[in-house]
Amino acid sequence: MTHTSTCRACGAPLEHVFADLGLSPVSNAFVKREDAARGEMFYPLRAMVCDRCWLVQLAEVTHAETHFHDDYVYFSSFSSSWLDHARRYVEAMIPRFGLGAASRVIEIASNDGYLLQYFVKAGIPCLGVEPSANTAAAARRIGVASCELFFGRDSARLLAEDGGPADLLLGNNVLAHVPDINDFVGGMPLLLKPEGVVTLEFPHLLNLMRHNQFDTLYHEHYSYLSLTALQPIFQRAGLRVFDVEHLTTHGGSLRLYACHRHAAHADSGAAAACLAQEEAAGLTRMQTYAAFGERVRETKRALLEFLVAARRDGKRIAAYGAAAKGNTLLNYCGAGTDFIDYVVDRNPVKQGRLLPGTRIPVLAPDAVFNDRPDYLLILPWNIKDEVMQQMAGIREWGGKFVVPIPMVEVMK
Structure with a gap:
């Protein structure tokens, strides 16, 4: 570090x-x-x-190799809602930018091929750039060509020399994961055709602050992003943001559309509107940031009060989703097996292991229906609707769902 x-x-x-x-x-x-x-x-x-x-x-800052390696446990394809999001993205980009068999699509941080598989099915040549060997191997098994690289200026030059530049260069939830953000963004124009397009999705700092999403802070996320902070980075790289979409994913995200500074893509006006929104919300005033810390501490106190009261009342608590955000929350609150018996997750790579720090065991989702806990704490609150649908059977014995963010809420 x-x-x-x-x-x-x-x-x-x-x-x-x-x-x-x-x-x-x-x-x-x-x-x-x-x-x-x-x-x-x-x-x-x-x-x-x-x-x-x-x-x-x-x-x-921990080194990137600490997180992204051949035993990386995050596989995108285990969330059905995220797969649907990826499919809808592909279906929108193909007609918008006229992509076809002569095009080239490159995804940075392509994980297990969760998104590029839909370009493959559409007959559009694509390549995944993924530093984690086990997820890249999973992508290749479903027909998504993948190379194991960290992205930056040097690797962008190599990729451009090897297969040519991209018509569409995309990165979903990767921009926060890079320690050298200038090198990462600086590599994009080197791998982009003159009229090519970059799309980037990332959780919006504005929503993190509005909705108290402090559990999205973890060592794998080096940066927490607003368009205000990104504009000068893009400008230094010779890129222009010509459109912005507001998404509901990951608690509220932005999707940026960027191109070479002098490319022909028309400015939609959405970037200026987003910058104005961020300024109105106080993202260019230090007092806005300074007030956030106390909200974080109060959330910790409220969750611990709920857990202590439930345990003293003889209630049993399990958790759903061995997510990184959940590990941040549990470690910050000091909530281990003295409060939570186990956590369940659909990802078999995580099953049979223990959560870092708290050492709570990770089991398959069936454990909930065999064990019948009183409460199921949903750690990945961003997919709470998907989880409540999957686990709706807990209501048969009076089980209740609990969501910790933005505030503790018990739902039947």
Whole structure:
């Protein structure tokens, strides 16, 4: 881990704390049962905000190889709602940008082929760029060509030389995951055709703050993004944002459309509107960021009050979703097996392991119906509707769902 005292985007001194969640393990570093007696590394989880460019970022940074490797546990395809989102994206991009058999689509951080599989089915040549060997292998098994690389200027040049530039270059929920954001964005124009398009999706900092989504802070996320902070980064790379969409995914995301500065794509006006919205919400004023920390602390107190009261009342609690955001929340609150018996997850790679830090065991979803807990705490609150539909059977014995963010809510 390295500590940075300057902004990773503009180089200004980092002096203002946005949220301090104490010490936390790497959120996707699940513990194998045979390693249960071994210790774990805990790292500071503290986000700062730059008062020059307004980029929110972690002050202490773990190396990318700590997160993305051949035992990476996050597979996109285990969320049916995310697959549907990916399919609808492909169905929209093909006609909008006239993509066909002569086009080239490249996805950065393509994971297990969850999205590119739909371009393959449409007969459009595509390539996934994915640093985690096991997810890249899973993509190849479903027919999605994938290379194992971290993206940046050097790898962009290699990809352009090897297969040519892209008509569509996309990255979903990757921009927050890169330690050198200037190198990452700087690689995009090197891999883009003169009239090519970049689309990027990421959770919107504005929604993180409005809806108290502090559990999306974890070591794998180096930055927390607004268009205000990204505009100068794109401008330095010679890219122009010509359209913006507001999405409901991941608690509220932005989808940016960018192109070369002098490309012909018409400006929709949505970028200017988004910048105005962020300014009106206070994202260019330090006091807005300073007020966020107390909301975080109050959420911790409220969740612990619920867990303590439920346990003292003899209630049993299980959790759904061994998600990174859940690991941040549980470790920040200090809620382990003294409160939560187990967590269930559809991903078989996570089943049979223990959550980092709290050491709560991960089981298959059937465990809930065999065990019949009183409460099911939904950790990935961004897919709560999907989870409540899948697990609706808990109502048969009076089981209730609990969502911790933006505030503790019990739902029958």
